[in-house]
Amino acid sequence: xxxxxxxxxxxxxxxxxxxxxxxxxxxxxxxxxxxxxxxxxxxxxxxxxxxxxxxxxxxxxxxxxxxxxxxxxxxxxxxxxxxxxxxxxxxxxxxxxxxxxxxxxxxxxxxxxxxxxxxxxxxxxxxxxxxxxxxxxxxxxxxxxxxxxxxxxxxxxxxxxxxxxxxxxxxxxxxxxxxxxxxxxxxxxxxxxxxxxxxxxxxxxxxxxxxxxxxxxxxxxxxxxxxxxxxxxxxxxxxxxxxxxxxxxxxxxxxxxxxxxxxxxxxxxxxxxxxxxxxxxxxxxxxxxxxxxxxxxxxxxxxxxxxxxxxxxxxxxxxxxxxxxxxxxxxxxxxxxxxxxxxxxxxxxxxxxxxxxxxxxxxxxxxxxxxxxxxxxxxxxxxxxxxxxxxxxxxxxxxxxxxxxxxxxxxxxxxxxxxxxxx
Amino acid sequence: xxxxxxxxxxxxxxxxxxxxxxxxxxxxxxxxxxxxxxxxxxxxxxxxxxxxxxxxxxxxxxxxxxxxxxxxxxxxxxxxxxxxxxxxxxxxxxxxxxxxxxxxxxxxxxxxxxxxxxxxxxxxxxxxxxxxxxxxxxxxxxxxxxxxxxxxxxxxxxxxxxxxxxxxxxxxxxxxxxxxxxxxxxxxxxxxxxxxxxxxxxxxxxxxxxxxxxxxxxxxxxxxxxxxxxxxxxxxxxxxxxxxxxxxxxxxxxxxxx
Numbered sequence: 001x002x003x004x005x006x007x008x009x010x011x012x013x014x015x016x017x018x019x020x021x022x023x024x025x026x027x028x029x030x031x032x033x034x035x036x037x038x039x040x041x042x043x044x045x046x047x048x049x050x051x052x053x054x055x056x057x058x059x060x061x062x063x064x065x066x067x068x069x070x071x072x073x074x075x076x077x078x079x080x081x082x083x084x085x086x087x088x089x090x091x092x093x094x095x096x097x098x099x100x101x102x103x104x105x106x107x108x109x110x111x112x113x114x115x116x117x118x119x120x121x122x123x124x125x126x127x128x129x130x131x132x133x134x135x136x137x138x139x140x141x142x143x144x145x146x147x148x149x150x151x152x153x154x155x156x157x158x159x160x161x162x163x164x165x166x167x168x169x170x171x172x173x174x175x176x177x178x179x180x181x182x183x184x185x186x187x188x189x190x191x192x193x194x195x196x197x198x199x200x201x202x203x204x205x206x207x208x209x210x211x212x213x214x215x216x217x218x219x220x221x222x223x224x225x226x227x228x229x230x231x232x233x234x235x236x237x238x239x240x241x242x243x244x245x246x247x248x249x250x251x252x253x254x255x256x257x258x259x260x261x262x263x264x265x266x267x268x269x270x271x272x273x274x275x276x277x278x279x280x281x282x283x284x285x286x287x288x289x290x291x292x293x294x295x296x297x298x299x300x301x302x303x304x305x306x307x308x309x310x311x312x313x314x315x316x317x318x319x320x321x322x323x324x325x326x327x328x329x330x331x332x333x334x335x336x337x338x339x340x341x342x343x344x345x346x347x348x349x350x351x352x353x354x355x356x357x358x359x360x361x362x363x364x365x366x367x368x369x370x371x372x373x374x375x376x377x378x379x380x381x382x383x384x385x386x387x388x389x390x391x392x393x394x395x396x397x398x399x400x401x402x403x404x405x406x407x408x409x410x411x412x413x414x415x416x417x418x419x420x421x422x423x
Numbered sequence: 424x425x426x427x428x429x430x431x432x433x434x435x436x437x438x439x440x441x442x443x444x445x446x447x448x449x450x451x452x453x454x455x456x457x458x459x460x461x462x463x464x465x466x467x468x469x470x471x472x473x474x475x476x477x478x479x480x481x482x483x484x485x486x487x488x489x490x491x492x493x494x495x496x497x498x499x500x501x502x503x504x505x506x507x508x509x510x511x512x513x514x515x516x517x518x519x520x521x522x523x524x525x526x527x528x529x530x531x532x533x534x535x536x537x538x539x540x541x542x543x544x545x546x547x548x549x550x551x552x553x554x555x556x557x558x559x560x561x562x563x564x565x566x567x568x569x570x571x572x573x574x575x576x577x578x579x580x581x582x583x584x585x586x587x588x589x590x591x592x593x594x595x596x597x598x599x600x601x602x603x604x605x606x607x608x609x610x611x612x613x614x615x616x617x618x619x620x621x622x623x624x625x626x627x628x629x630x631x632x633x634x635x636x637x638x639x640x641x642x643x644x645x646x647x648x649x650x651x652x653x654x655x656x657x658x659x660x661x662x663x664x665x666x667x668x669x670x671x672x673x674x675x676x677x678x679x680x681x
Contacts, residue, residue: 261548305531348533358533405607409615 025083025126028074060088082133085145092152140189147182219289275306291330300337301344310351314420321395328388329415333361340364354420424462431470432493442469448558473503489520489565509539518572520565582619597646597659601639636667
């Protein structure tokens with residue numbers, strides 16, 4: 001009598017808990033529908049079947065199938081399957097433990113403790129479980145779940161029901177096969193994920209390269225129109241000169257030449273394509289393009305000298321550190337020059353088994369005191385943190401073979417960096 | 424006083440023309456400046472190649488001369504350029520004054536400054552009038568520089584700055600202060616500020632004209648504007664100031680008397 005009551009209690013508790021757990025993890029809203037009653041009824045059958053060991057596996061599979069059928073419209077197959085297997089695995093573990101516990105009272109106690117523990121467990125981790133079921137590794141997770149369930153089932157069958165035809169040898173044999181299938185399957189899945197990530201990364205790198213090219217092309221094309229009009233003027237001028245020369249009017253020719261020189265040979269477009277092609281270090285080139293474009297947009301006159309090809313950065317210094325220093329220096333120069341008339345920035349790069357970089361910019365106000373500039377927090381810019389030169393000095397301290405010198409007078413501010421230059 | 428002039432351009436007509444214009448510019452200078460009446464500018468050489476100039480200055484051991492060079496002195500890309508020539512000249516004649524006569528505005532001025540020293544530029548495509556005016560100014564600068572360099576009484580303070588040794592007139596130096604942040608020294612002078620490598624102690628020992636006023640500061644007493652004994656501050660013409668240490672108070676009073 002007590003046993004039946006206990007059984008019924010376990011059954012009910014199990015069903016309710018399973019249902020609650022399922023809804024909690026999948027996130028499907030529980031709405032009362034008639035079909036749920038049918039569903040419950042259908043569940044009773046396998047539940048009774050669990051009394052008879054062999055039926056247990058069948059009943060589990062039935063439960064999973066039913067859940068999938070009923071809810072496949074409300075969530076992804078993965079999620080439903082994964083959740084179902086998860087819940088049922090918990091059931092199986094419970095069953096195993098129940099096999100250890102003897103006596104109605106203890107069984108009753110255990111069931112309650114177990115349910116309460118599982119309740120809190122699912123309440124805390126249902127989100128995490130759901131994330132594994134939908135995330136990048138969902139296939140692996142599912143695979144592990146199925147494996148886990150299979151192992152438990154085999155163990156449970158062996159332990160609780162002790163079927164004689166599952167001898168020890170065949171038990172381990174099955175175990176081994178299951179392990180192998182798991183490992184191979186898991187491995188295949190992991191490799192697949194790796195490849196996907198790699199493809200994604202390659203794609204991103206290509207995209208970045210493409211953007212770089214675009215930026216360079218944009219920089220070069222900016223004055224294409226101006227060059228075209230210059231060529232046009234040039235041709236016109238020659239024609240006009242030819243006419244004057246044919247007429248024998250020497251003075252006219254000279255005047256026209258003077259005029260043309262004055263008007264056209266100073267054109268900024270001609271000065272623009274300055275040595276950037278000598279910089280062979282892609283990252284440095286890219287940084288320079290960005291900054292030069294910025295100067296061009298702000299109307300700051302600039303020049304870039306790079307008379308010798310720069311193939312690489314000296315190995316003694318970390319590339320990122322150097323780029324940071326150059327970036328900060330150029331930003332400072334731009335900040336000082338923007339919005340001011342007749343401002344200019346001259347940049348020099350030189351490499352002869354070492355590297356020299358110089359940035360000189362015009363000053364419009366009283367020259368700053370250099371020792372002040374290097375202090376942390378000092379700045380003449382509004383709302384800025386004043387970390388620029390301080391950061392540069394910090395980086396400089398890392399490299400004993402790097403030499404940075406600042407110079408300032410009433411006309412310009414000069415930044416000079418030398419790496420690897422013999423002393 | 425006799426100043427020597429050497430011109431080089433790969434086009435003989437242009438070389439000749441430049442030489443003529445410089446001559447006119449010099450005459451203008453003499454007309455407007457009394458002290459130039461007894462100075463002459465000798466046109467030593469009008470050349471059209473690197474070898475010509477190099478050979479000449481070696482053979483005649485030319486010193487303190489003025490050179491007007493075209494940057495591209497040969498159509499052949501592989502042969503030596505005006506820059507190479509300037510380099511050669513500087514190595515033999517430290518005080519040579521070099522002026523690049525170019526068809527562009529300025530070609531890599533910073534690069535040349537680092538490699539060869541200060542160089543002046545003249546754009547040869549200007550109006551004859553403008554060109555001569557520009558040449559006048561340039562010649563005056565050259566003469567002034569040569570005179571200064573020849574003058575033994577002018578003292579210089581030299582220090583290594585990147586690749587090169589720079590020198591600044593002692594009379595222009597205000598003070599040297601050690602910069603704790605990056606273990607360098609700040610050199611403050613009339614026309615600027617510079618960070619240089621070195622130690623206060625060593626520099627003090629090697630330079631008589633400097634006076635040590637604290638652990639971290641050397642001053643040039645000749646350029647002190649005023650002293651505040653109460654706050655122990657020394658002021659300089661550009662408005663900046665340095666502190667001196669208590670232990671040097673007597674030295675200060677002794678030197679400046681105030």
